[in-house]
Amino acid sequence: MISVIILGAGNVAAHLFNAFDGTEQVHVKQWYNRSIKSIQSYKNKVVITDDLSQLEKADVYIIAVSDDAIANLSTKLPFENRLVVHTSGSVNVHDLDKKNRRGVFYPLQTFSKAATLNFENVPICLEVLDKADLKTLKSLAKTIGSSTHKVNTDQRRALHLAAVFVNNFTNQLYRVAHEITESKGVEFDILKPLILETAKKVQDISPYMAQTGPAKRNDKKTIKKHLQLLESAQHKAIYELLTASIQKTHGRKKL
Amino acid sequence: MISVIILGAGNVAAHLFNAFDGTEQVHVKQWYNRSIKSIQSYKNKVVITDDLSQLEKADVYIIAVSDDAIANLSTKLPFENRLVVHTSGSVNVHDLDKKNRRGVFYPLQTFSKAATLNFENVPICLEVLDKADLKTLKSLAKTIGSSTHKVNTDQRRALHLAAVFVNNFTNQLYRVAHEITESKGVEFDILKPLILETAKKVQDISPYMAQTGPAKRNDKKTIKKHLQLLESAQHKAIYELLTASIQKTHGRKKL
Numbered sequence: 316m317i318s319v320i321i322l323g324a325g326n327v328a329a330h331l332f333n334a335f336d337g338t339e340q341v342h343v344k345q346w347y348n349r350s351i352k353s354i355q356s357y358k359n360k361v362v363i364t365d366d367l368s369q370l371e372k373a374d375v376y377i378i379a380v381s382d383d384a385i386a387n388l389s390t391k392l393p394f395e396n397r398l399v400v401h402t403s404g405s406v407n408v409h410d411l412d413k414k415n416r417r418g419v420f421y422p423l424q425t426f427s428k429a430a431t432l433n434f435e436n437v438p439i440c441l442e443v444l445d446k447a448d449l450k451t452l453k454s455l456a457k458t459i460g461s462s463t464h465k466v467n468t469d470q471r472r473a474l475h476l477a478a479v480f481v482n483n484f485t486n487q488l489y490r491v492a493h494e495i496t497e498s499k500g501v502e503f504d505i506l507k508p509l510i511l512e513t514a515k516k517v518q519d520i521s522p523y524m525a526q527t528g529p530a531k532r533n534d535k536k537t538i539k540k541h542l543q544l545l546e547s548a549q550h551k552a553i554y555e556l557l558t559a560s561i562q563k564t565h566g567r568k569k570l
Numbered sequence: 571m572i573s574v575i576i577l578g579a580g581n582v583a584a585h586l587f588n589a590f591d592g593t594e595q596v597h598v599k600q601w602y603n604r605s606i607k608s609i610q611s612y613k614n615k616v617v618i619t620d621d622l623s624q625l626e627k628a629d630v631y632i633i634a635v636s637d638d639a640i641a642n643l644s645t646k647l648p649f650e651n652r653l654v655v656h657t658s659g660s661v662n663v664h665d666l667d668k669k670n671r672r673g674v675f676y677p678l679q680t681f682s683k684a685a686t687l688n689f690e691n692v693p694i695c696l697e698v699l700d701k702a703d704l705k706t707l708k709s710l711a712k713t714i715g716s717s718t719h720k721v722n723t724d725q726r727r728a729l730h731l732a733a734v735f736v737n738n739f740t741n742q743l744y745r746v747a748h749e750i751t752e753s754k755g756v757e758f759d760i761l762k763p764l765i766l767e768t769a770k771k772v773q774d775i776s777p778y779m780a781q782t783g784p785a786k787r788n789d790k791k792t793i794k795k796h797l798q799l800l801e802s803a804q805h806k807a808i809y810e811l812l813t814a815s816i817q818k819t820h821g822r823k824k825l
Contacts, residue, residue, distance in 0.1 A: 382792070405792060423760055425767055425782060436763040464760055473754035474761070476796050477747035481761050482768045483783035484812040485740045490777035490819055492732035499728035505678055505719050506729070506736050507773050508691040512680055513737045514769035518762050522745035527680060528738035537637070537660060541731050549815055556811055557739040560804055564745055 317455050318373040320345045322388060323380035324353035326426035327402050331379060334434045336360060340458040344373050368393050375400060375455060377420060378411075386410040398448050404475030407468060408442050418443040420452055421471055422461070425482050435460035440471050491550055498546065523564065530561035572710050573628040575600045577643060579608035581681035582657050583634035589689045591615060595713040599628050623648055630655060630710060632675060633666075641665040653703050659730030662723060663697050673698040675707055676726055677716070680737050690715035695726050746805055753801065778819065785816035 319341055321328050328346075335341040343361050348354045351365040364370070370393065378385055378401045385401045389412040392399065399411055400418040411417040419442035424432065439456040441463050443449045449465065456463045466474065489510060493503045516525045529537040538558060545551045574596055576583050583601075590596040598616050603609045606620040619625070625648065633640055634657045644654060644667040654666055655673040666672040674697035679687065694711040696718050698704045704720065711718045721729065744765060748758045771780045784792040793813060800806045 382789075405795060424764055425771065427771070427780075427782070436767065438760045438763060440760070464757070466756055470754045470756040472795075472799060473750050473756055476799050477750040477758075477761055478764055479783055479785075479796060479809075480743045480747045480750070481765045483781065483785060483816065484808070485743050485765075485768055486772065486777050486780050487785075487812050487816050487819070488735045488740050488743070489772050490781070491815070492735045493777050495728050495732040495735070496725075499725045501721055501725040501728055502719070503732075503776075505693045505695065506732055508693060509679055509733055510736050510740075510769045510772060512691065513740050514765045516680065516682070517741065517744050517765060521758075522741050522748050525682075525741050526738065526745070527682070528734055530734075530738055530742075534637075540660060540727075541734060544727060544731050549811075549818065552811055553739070553815060554734075556804075556808055557742050560746070560808060561738065561742050563804065564742070 316340060316342055317375065317451065317458065318342045318344050319375050319377060319455070320347065320370060320373040322347045322376060322378045324348040324350070325379060325381070326428055327422065328377075328379035329428070330426050330432050330434075331377060331402075331422070332357065332361070333431070334459040338458045341455065344371050345369075367391055370394070372397070374398065374451060375420075376415075377402060382406050386412070389415070398451060400452065404440075404478065405472055408444060416443075416445050416448055418448050418452060419471065420456070421475075423474055423478060433460070438462045438464055440464050440466045440474060442466060442468065442471060488553075491553065494547070495545075495550070526561060526565065528561075530558040531565050533562065571595060571597055572630065572706065572713065573597045573599050574710070575602065575625060575628040575631050577602045577631060577633045578635035579603040579605070580634060580636070581683055582677065583632075584683070585681050585687050585689075586632060586634060586657075586677070587612065587616070588686070589714040593713045596710065599626050600624075622646055625649070627652070629653065629706060630675075631670075632657060637661050641667070644670070653706060655707065659695075659733065660727055663699060671698075671700050671703055673703050673707060674726065675711070676730075678729055678733060688715070693717045693719055695719050695721045695729060697721060697723065697726060743808075746808065749802070750800075750805070781816060781820065783816075785813040786820050788817065 321332055335343050345362045345364055346354050347364050354363045376399045378388055382403050385406050395414045397415050399415040400420040402420055404421050408417050408419050421440040422437045424437040439461045441452045453463050496503045576587055590598050600617045600619055601609050602619050609618045631654045637658050640656045640661050650669045652670050654670040655675040657675055659676050663672050663674050676695040677692045679692040694716045696707045708718050747761055751758045
């Protein structure tokens with residue numbers, strides 16, 4: 316049995332609580348948040364508190380607060396030499412107060428409040444300063460079915476940055492597509508199977524191998540037609556830049 | 571029973587043949603290609619030919635050749651007043667020779683030679699000049715499990731353009747992510763669950779509602795860090811443009 320105390324009340328904190336709460340191998344001893352209101356609805360499931368001085372002893376303290384608040388919260392912890400981790404993709408592990416053993420427990424996934432998430436689909440990137448702590452964090456991730464990946468700070472930052480491309484930016488391309496279809500009164504829904512298939516394809520083959528389309532073929536006629544169709548200057552700019560990027564990757568001349 | 575003759579030997583032609591061949595409600599009477607070699611391997615399954623004068627009578631002739639070759643091939647068909655459709659997202663239905671009844675049978679999906687495709691996940695966009703032909707094309711799509719969508723030329727073009735954003739451009743963002751992770755010696759595989767989840771999310775909620783991340787939050791500190799991390803000028807430009815696009819969509823000030 317691994318005992319855990321969660322600090323913070325955002326999406327990551329809530330999803331981690333629900334996942335740990337669903338396994339017998341983890342005991343969430345307490346859930347702390349600065350404002351008790353945000354976690355009030357969990358009070359029948361776990362001891363909630365807004366008082367750091369009340370924190371009990373646990374195997375792992377998980378700080379799941381916004382990036383800017385991590386360092387400060389870690390200095391306020393009223394104990395020493397315990398394992399304290401944060402869940403951020405970009406904050407340095409050394410930003411945690413050195414009075415405790417420090418680590419990172421970074422779940423690489425998109426979290427929204429509503430959707431329930433199966434942690435089998437959430438790879439967790441681990442970083443520790445003391446090797447002995449790696450075992451604890453691995454065991455903890457394993458209880459909820461997550462795969463674990465030992466990464467250094469540079470690698471974690473690269474993953475966080477790459478995640479912005481495959482998640483936020485990809486989602487914005489979906490949004491642009493939504494605007495394009497809407498402008499002609501055609502359902503965005505028709506694109507949904509293609510969106511899913513595009514994501515599925517790179518589960519098995521590399522994005523390089525998966526590429527198709529007018530940019531890769533250097534089909535100038537279609538590219539020209541598409542640019543004429545685009546009404547927004549920003550959409551045109553995105554089209555041109557990503558077409559150039561594809562052609563650079565696949566060794567075509569620039570537009 | 572609907573009788574069909576396929577013309578062309580590309581990915582769309584091959585996937586359509588396999589799908590029709592797998593249903594009892596369709597009889598693929600012949601498969602034509604200019605070069606017989608490309609379809610030689612199918613000769614035990616269907617009558618193959620490279621001679622247009624040998625084409626028999628069928629309910630639907632499906633021209634699945636490259637965009638530039640469609641018009642020309644349609645003029646060479648040695649018959650009149652039969653239903654001839656092309657499968658392109660961007661070619662005008664009027665580019666087909668008017669001696670026949672014309673239509674479009676545009677499967678909106680990404681086709682690669684290797685992967686087998688379930689046509690239940692392939693919406694087919696239909697366009698006809700003679701309303702009576704719509705029924706035939708709908709029935710034909712239904713035999714392979716596809717949903718059908720009646721669209722006009724403008725709408726089909728918008729879908730084709732939007733498909734470039736959600737497929738080719740999205741795939742290029744995956745490629746950029748691959749380059750970023752590779753440069754730090756970290757596995758691209760760690761991003762695969764996030765890629766899939768991002769695509770799944772917009773099956774149920776709009777891309778607008780699904781958006782998260784530093785651009786939407788206007789988290790200038792993280793954006794600045796990310797831009798510093800990016801080594802390629804083109805990757806930086808993509809980051810800046812898509813961040814600006816997200817901020818425009820969500821009413822944030824420009825960077």
